[in-house]
Amino acid sequence: MADKTDKKLLEEITPIEEDFAQWYTDIVKKAELIDYSSVKGCVILRPYGYAVWENIQKIIDNMFKKTGHSNVYMPLFIPETLLNKEKDHIEGFAPEVAWVTRGGSEELTEKLCVRPTSETLFCEHYANTVKSYRDLPKLYNQWCSVVRWEKTTRPFLRTREFLWQEGHTVHATHEDALEETLRMLDVYADFCENYLCMPVVKGQKTDKEKFAGAVATYTVESMMHDGKALQAGTSHYFGDKFAKAFDIKYLDKNNELKYCFQTSWGISTRLIGGIIMAHGDNRGLVLPPAVAPVQIRIMPIASHKPGVLEKAGELKNRLEEKFRCDIDLTDTSAGFKFAEQEMRGIPLRLEIGPKDIEQNQCVFVRRDTSEKITCSIDVIESKAEELLNLISKNLYEKALENRRNKTFTAKNLDEIIEIAKTSTGFIKAMWCGDEKCEVILKEKADISSRCIVDEDHISDTCVCCGKKADKLLYWGTAY
Amino acid sequence: MADKTDKKLLEEITPIEEDFAQWYTDIVKKAELIDYSSVKGCVILRPYGYAVWENIQKIIDNMFKKTGHSNVYMPLFIPETLLNKEKDHIEGFAPEVAWVTRGGSEELTEKLCVRPTSETLFCEHYANTVKSYRDLPKLYNQWCSVVRWEKTTRPFLRTREFLWQEGHTVHATHEDALEETLRMLDVYADFCENYLCMPVVKGQKTDKEKFAGAVATYTVESMMHDGKALQAGTSHYFGDKFAKAFDIKYLDKNNELKYCFQTSWGISTRLIGGIIMAHGDNRGLVLPPAVAPVQIRIMPIASHKPGVLEKAGELKNRLEEKFRCDIDLTDTSAGFKFAEQEMRGIPLRLEIGPKDIEQNQCVFVRRDTSEKITCSIDVIESKAEELLNLISKNLYEKALENRRNKTFTAKNLDEIIEIAKTSTGFIKAMWCGDEKCEVILKEKADISSRCIVDEDHISDTCVCCGKKADKLLYWGTAY
Numbered sequence: 001m002a003d004k005t006d007k008k009l010l011e012e013i014t015p016i017e018e019d020f021a022q023w024y025t026d027i028v029k030k031a032e033l034i035d036y037s038s039v040k041g042c043v044i045l046r047p048y049g050y051a052v053w054e055n056i057q058k059i060i061d062n063m064f065k066k067t068g069h070s071n072v073y074m075p076l077f078i079p080e081t082l083l084n085k086e087k088d089h090i091e092g093f094a095p096e097v098a099w100v101t102r103g104g105s106e107e108l109t110e111k112l113c114v115r116p117t118s119e120t121l122f123c124e125h126y127a128n129t130v131k132s133y134r135d136l137p138k139l140y141n142q143w144c145s146v147v148r149w150e151k152t153t154r155p156f157l158r159t160r161e162f163l164w165q166e167g168h169t170v171h172a173t174h175e176d177a178l179e180e181t182l183r184m185l186d187v188y189a190d191f192c193e194n195y196l197c198m199p200v201v202k203g204q205k206t207d208k209e210k211f212a213g214a215v216a217t218y219t220v221e222s223m224m225h226d227g228k229a230l231q232a233g234t235s236h237y238f239g240d241k242f243a244k245a246f247d248i249k250y251l252d253k254n255n256e257l258k259y260c261f262q263t264s265w266g267i268s269t270r271l272i273g274g275i276i277m278a279h280g281d282n283r284g285l286v287l288p289p290a291v292a293p294v295q296i297r298i299m300p301i302a303s304h305k306p307g308v309l310e311k312a313g314e315l316k317n318r319l320e321e322k323f324r325c326d327i328d329l330t331d332t333s334a335g336f337k338f339a340e341q342e343m344r345g346i347p348l349r350l351e352i353g354p355k356d357i358e359q360n361q362c363v364f365v366r367r368d369t370s371e372k373i374t375c376s377i378d379v380i381e382s383k384a385e386e387l388l389n390l391i392s393k394n395l396y397e398k399a400l401e402n403r404r405n406k407t408f409t410a411k412n413l414d415e416i417i418e419i420a421k422t423s424t425g426f427i428k429a430m431w432c433g434d435e436k437c438e439v440i441l442k443e444k445a446d447i448s449s450r451c452i453v454d455e456d457h458i459s460d461t462c463v464c465c466g467k468k469a470d471k472l473l474y475w476g477t478a479y
Numbered sequence: 480m481a482d483k484t485d486k487k488l489l490e491e492i493t494p495i496e497e498d499f500a501q502w503y504t505d506i507v508k509k510a511e512l513i514d515y516s517s518v519k520g521c522v523i524l525r526p527y528g529y530a531v532w533e534n535i536q537k538i539i540d541n542m543f544k545k546t547g548h549s550n551v552y553m554p555l556f557i558p559e560t561l562l563n564k565e566k567d568h569i570e571g572f573a574p575e576v577a578w579v580t581r582g583g584s585e586e587l588t589e590k591l592c593v594r595p596t597s598e599t600l601f602c603e604h605y606a607n608t609v610k611s612y613r614d615l616p617k618l619y620n621q622w623c624s625v626v627r628w629e630k631t632t633r634p635f636l637r638t639r640e641f642l643w644q645e646g647h648t649v650h651a652t653h654e655d656a657l658e659e660t661l662r663m664l665d666v667y668a669d670f671c672e673n674y675l676c677m678p679v680v681k682g683q684k685t686d687k688e689k690f691a692g693a694v695a696t697y698t699v700e701s702m703m704h705d706g707k708a709l710q711a712g713t714s715h716y717f718g719d720k721f722a723k724a725f726d727i728k729y730l731d732k733n734n735e736l737k738y739c740f741q742t743s744w745g746i747s748t749r750l751i752g753g754i755i756m757a758h759g760d761n762r763g764l765v766l767p768p769a770v771a772p773v774q775i776r777i778m779p780i781a782s783h784k785p786g787v788l789e790k791a792g793e794l795k796n797r798l799e800e801k802f803r804c805d806i807d808l809t810d811t812s813a814g815f816k817f818a819e820q821e822m823r824g825i826p827l828r829l830e831i832g833p834k835d836i837e838q839n840q841c842v843f844v845r846r847d848t849s850e851k852i853t854c855s856i857d858v859i860e861s862k863a864e865e866l867l868n869l870i871s872k873n874l875y876e877k878a879l880e881n882r883r884n885k886t887f888t889a890k891n892l893d894e895i896i897e898i899a900k901t902s903t904g905f906i907k908a909m910w911c912g913d914e915k916c917e918v919i920l921k922e923k924a925d926i927s928s929r930c931i932v933d934e935d936h937i938s939d940t941c942v943c944c945g946k947k948a949d950k951l952l953y954w955g956t957a958y
Contacts, residue, residue, distance in 0.1 A: 099579060100579050
């Protein structure tokens, strides 16, 4: 079926086995997720890319609301003195912020940074509004863009500006705040696994890798097709560190003044990069049905024949009741249409032609497996639902299988260096907890610690120094 | 019923008749719509204020999607050279933009402005992506924040950063683009009148008042309680001005290269200021049901009595199926609860106590009229719907009545100066079209032109110079 144009559309993608990075870049452009602009390090989210983000937002915002959170909006700018209030926080962020120094025609007396994250603004607001135990907890979230002045950038994975959500909560006790930190980590894990079909490893970051200003950072780490790790979401426990720096206190039931305890947590548009690299193939994007802007594309075959377009329209009207659905009415060849639908990762294609209509049937084609399923027109809704569920399950299973195949175990330094040299994947190894060993491994094996996990221990000695170890650490190469 | 605390809550609002500006400021704080921060000229949108914005977004985004628009996201920054490409545009915006001059540890070689509006970015993208008539029209919209370095600021009405949507479209012909400009003006008018219950005057801005870079700007102007005008939304027709500056061309069906025609249109969080000033009263905010975060608040009366809380919960479960609804379970007095519900402008209160339960009834109280309506528990859903509709209708009618009472007609210069001196409202007057007359009126009567409307003419001579006039202009004092 394919004509010259189709071949061109396909030829332009670099094979995934040949150059994974170029394959990725080809897809983000060819699937029309993003475009570049003259703003260095920033990208444009085109309608198709933004629609994926809107679907992510809808699902997870609903999960936030079910867990009691409200959305707010804080200013884009942070005055320098405010940013400087928490020592570890500013040390972490100062090197990578953008500064506004002029407003209108005047030089500002105090420069303003464009928010890289909004802890300081939330803290100031909490200090103003939290007075009594009755005001607690405050469970806020914000959808916005943040700016970090990165030197090397890649669409979705690392850009100078990116879209995200940042949750910020304030609690009466240590226990409440820690519970919230872990609850939101679970929300992220649930979202990644059950909606994005991306299995995750849940764990705690080492002190070296934790968020600037946090007491503890928890993470969900996902493995990409090439064996590299993607930090998909993080949840931070702050203890009362920020509360002390910003003087956030409340009167408890006994009328005693106490410091509050806080958390923050975030996911970003880098999840779209994760979707591409976890599920994509040589024909392009493969989108998880839950976030696909179009879940079913109807393709009229021989659409000039009488009745075909009418029937296609009728099927669309029925499917639209339950699914995000469109019809391809462009005047290109069938081959081009198929290639385009596959490039865009639309989970299901429904083909309907004159012969199908005669037999009261249509053909579903799965994007993930290319399997063709003939289906009576009477039951398209239930069949579509079944197939979309099967696709979600299959994407998850394939990603899990990939992770299983690329997860290794190392017991000593030679082993871990050897594995890191020959394979890209997760390496599980025991760790004594000493940052020196973490640094040695990073230098000698060129891998970074991903997270400390709660799994069966491999041994009781550190993979690096051989001393007693009670932490099981995942290692990997990260995006 | 009111105890000391209630009085305090009420006393703190300045009466609307005494000081409208202070009344407004009191409401935005007391209804917990916003909070101030150390970021000068910017405000925090608190959960209640942001929830109103989320409801506005949901409704109008749906209207945008129904008219064929897709959402995108453009970078926050605009390089100076890009901003400078269209002469009138840069002249209008240069004096009020914020400039980023440092990124990380380095001085930028080219300064970046924080977007005050994104025409230039959209134009650059359209120049890259529009090639053929097949690519047209492109109907994009963006939800984001923009920054304008205002000297004097007021919550919602004028802040250095504000949230808005900006639609940007590109078309093959003049006719298509003009039709789009007027279509979106109609969408805004529909939204303001039918969802925000704010009647609007639709018209065209004079050249003096049009958007920087536009060929024509259309506006919906609404009158506030105090007679001042609020520009609620604007829709701009650009002709091919930007297309020529940015070289946006397409190949038409005859393979001829042609310039595109463009539009842009926007509404912002200032609509929330409009809602406050159009409908609020001395008890606080009065929210239009369509955008109220809580449409019905259930108040259990004598909630310690057996069965009251259970029944209240049961009613909530039923009402939640159709309405945004909550129960006040705080341990404050009934008077305080009522005052708080009224301050927040919740359209309906449902009171349910032991005697009501005995009689299988409850009492609805309308926020707008304070009317109490006894209702059988069997029909609370239909009664609530009926009452919410009546409230919407009444808010609209009251605002329209206010506008009727404060709309004047002037035939000559003395008349218009006299009216402007003694009343605040809309003044309808004929205009010859000469900017000199517009400037004279602005100086002598301290009013500004709102829009040229398509209504029956008052006379055929200019209110200012007495020469022949064929334009009917609305004048007013604007927020």
